[in-house]
Amino acid sequence: MNALTGHLSELGHGVVTTVELTVVTTIAALLIGMIIAILRISPVPMLRGIGTVYVEVLQNLPLLALLVLFVFALPQIGITFPLFTSAAIVIACYEGAYMAEAIRAGINTVAVGQAEAARAIGLTFSQSLRHVILPQALRAVIQPIGNICIALLMNTSLAAAVGVVELTQAANNVNLIEAQPIEVFTGAGIAYMLMALIIGFTTGRLERKLAIVR
Amino acid sequence: MRNDQKLLFDEPGPRGRRRIKIATIVGVIAVIAAIALAVRQFADHGELAADRWQPFSEWPIWRYLLTGLWATVRAAAATAVLGGAFGLLLALGRLSRRRVLRYLAGAYVEIFRTVPALLLIYVTLFALPHYGLNFSLFWKLVLPLVVSNSAAFAEIFRAGIRALDRGQSEAGLAVGLRPWQVMRLVVLPQAVLRLAPTLVSQLVGLLKDTSLGFVVSYTELLYSGQVLSSFTHLLIQTFMMVALLYLAVNASLSKFARVLQARGGRLFGRRRATTLGTRYRRWFPNGEV
Numbered sequence: 001m002n003a004l005t006g007h008l009s010e011l012g013h014g015v016v017t018t019v020e021l022t023v024v025t026t027i028a029a030l031l032i033g034m035i036i037a038i039l040r041i042s043p044v045p046m047l048r049g050i051g052t053v054y055v056e057v058l059q060n061l062p063l064l065a066l067l068v069l070f071v072f073a074l075p076q077i078g079i080t081f082p083l084f085t086s087a088a089i090v091i092a093c094y095e096g097a098y099m100a101e102a103i104r105a106g107i108n109t110v111a112v113g114q115a116e117a118a119r120a121i122g123l124t125f126s127q128s129l130r131h132v133i134l135p136q137a138l139r140a141v142i143q144p145i146g147n148i149c150i151a152l153l154m155n156t157s158l159a160a161a162v163g164v165v166e167l168t169q170a171a172n173n174v175n176l177i178e179a180q181p182i183e184v185f186t187g188a189g190i191a192y193m194l195m196a197l198i199i200g201f202t203t204g205r206l207e208r209k210l211a212i213v214r
Numbered sequence: 215m216r217n218d219q220k221l222l223f224d225e226p227g228p229r230g231r232r233r234i235k236i237a238t239i240v241g242v243i244a245v246i247a248a249i250a251l252a253v254r255q256f257a258d259h260g261e262l263a264a265d266r267w268q269p270f271s272e273w274p275i276w277r278y279l280l281t282g283l284w285a286t287v288r289a290a291a292a293t294a295v296l297g298g299a300f301g302l303l304l305a306l307g308r309l310s311r312r313r314v315l316r317y318l319a320g321a322y323v324e325i326f327r328t329v330p331a332l333l334l335i336y337v338t339l340f341a342l343p344h345y346g347l348n349f350s351l352f353w354k355l356v357l358p359l360v361v362s363n364s365a366a367f368a369e370i371f372r373a374g375i376r377a378l379d380r381g382q383s384e385a386g387l388a389v390g391l392r393p394w395q396v397m398r399l400v401v402l403p404q405a406v407l408r409l410a411p412t413l414v415s416q417l418v419g420l421l422k423d424t425s426l427g428f429v430v431s432y433t434e435l436l437y438s439g440q441v442l443s444s445f446t447h448l449l450i451q452t453f454m455m456v457a458l459l460y461l462a463v464n465a466s467l468s469k470f471a472r473v474l475q476a477r478g479g480r481l482f483g484r485r486r487a488t489t490l491g492t493r494y495r496r497w498f499p500n501g502e503v
Contacts (some may be wrong), residue, residue: 044234046241046242047237049465050245057461057470059418060464061464062424062460063425064425065436065457065460066423068453073450075285076259152275154329155330157331158426161426161429168332168333168336171336172336175336184342184490185337188333192329192330193325
């Protein structure tokens with residue numbers, strides 16, 4: 001256990017960076033996902049098209065390719081951000097596409113009668129969305145959104161490949177010094193599992209609290 | 215547009231049509247502004263010059279990138295075959311009547327679903343050689359991907375098998391088939407047919423995962439782009455071409471998944487298997503079932 005206890009501060013920094021990256025990108029991805037999902041069901045064909053193209057492009061490109069493009073290639077045309085910010089922007093945009101699809105799936109589960117009722121009492125598109133459809137849609141997809149959050153947590157490790165020192169990279173650095181791969185990588189793996197467990201537990205509780213039982 | 219989405223708004227009247235027109239114009243302007251901004255950034259840094267793009271009209275450069283794409287496809291195919299087979303075994307293990315098998319398969323899936331693939335790659339890169347297990351670059355990429363993707367495949371197969379009507383396996387048992395015969399002859403063929411679109415979508419995810427070859431320095435598409443750009447110094451151009459190649463392959467796979475979805479898993483033959491439900495609907499069109 002010496003390899004782990006001797007480098008607690010490095011590994012701790014790694015965990016903190018991973019948590020920060022996960023929290024920031026989850027919030028941003030949820031916002032992006034909501035906007036894109038609304039675009040994809042809006043009455044304006046042009047906006048629907050923009051939403052579809054966004055989802056198609058970002059779901060079909062590897063996250064690592066996007067990270068490499070953003071971090072290494074964009075500085076060539078004068079677009080530079082701090083490393084952490086770049087990673088956060090790219091991961092948020094990427095996971096936003098998945099969030100959008102999850103939210104849209106939720107909107108499709110809302111009973112047709114709800115939308116008809118909302119229209120019958122004269123609510124406009126945005127009003128019916130805000131007061132009737134979205135509250136029910138979001139409650140229906142808490143579990144899928146939790147799964148996306150777990151995938152997002154695992155995807156933050158890709159930031160290591162472009163130089164962000166998060167948990168995976170910290171573990172790798174410690175291993176390069178200590179040459180105790182089993183201990184170090186198992187420790188990191190357990191840390192990831194615990195974080196995923198916390199996300200799963202939270203979404204489970206949220207779902208029991210908020211889900212509509214039909 | 216599908217019907218379920220149309221329910222959210224009425225057929226637009228004159229005012230609605232005007233609003234839609236305005237929103238469309240705003241959308242078009244926003245898109246044009248974004249493109250113009252991007253082009254200006256390119257132009258300001260001299261990246262629009264003809265000699266920065268001209269190499270991409272030459273065959274050797276494309277041959278190099280396409281070789282990379284071929285390596286990506288090979289790695290993805292190996293991962294899909296091994297991961298799919300192992301995932302199926304894991305799913306059968308999780309549904310087995312033996313408790314030991316259930317627990318072992320369950321533990322495997324739960325563990326490797328929540329460990330990043332990159333961490334597993336670091337294990338094959340830096341930990342296993344320590345113990346004398348030094349694979350070729352190809353397997354250093356494919357093995358960790360098989361380990362993590364088999365967990366995902368296991369969950370897909372398990373969900374598909376459990377979603378199948380219980381009556382199917384009960385009928386199989388009732389005519390005297392053994393449990394594994396029921397699984398092989400009755401349950402799996404139907405489950406796999408229904409899962410076909412999901413499995414193809416998983417293929418897209420898997421193909422994206424092979425971009426981790428960038429870390430292993432296995433010359434798949436992304437790493438080929440990296441190597442190429444270190445020779446030509448055309449970073450943004452090269453990576454844009456790489457992105458386009460990924461997009462072309464994955465978008466066609468996604469499209470294929472949607473086609474399969476619409477055709478109930480079948481590409482040829484009957485457009486859609488008649489289910490009991492559709493037959494009932496045909497017999498009792500007024501819903502008096």
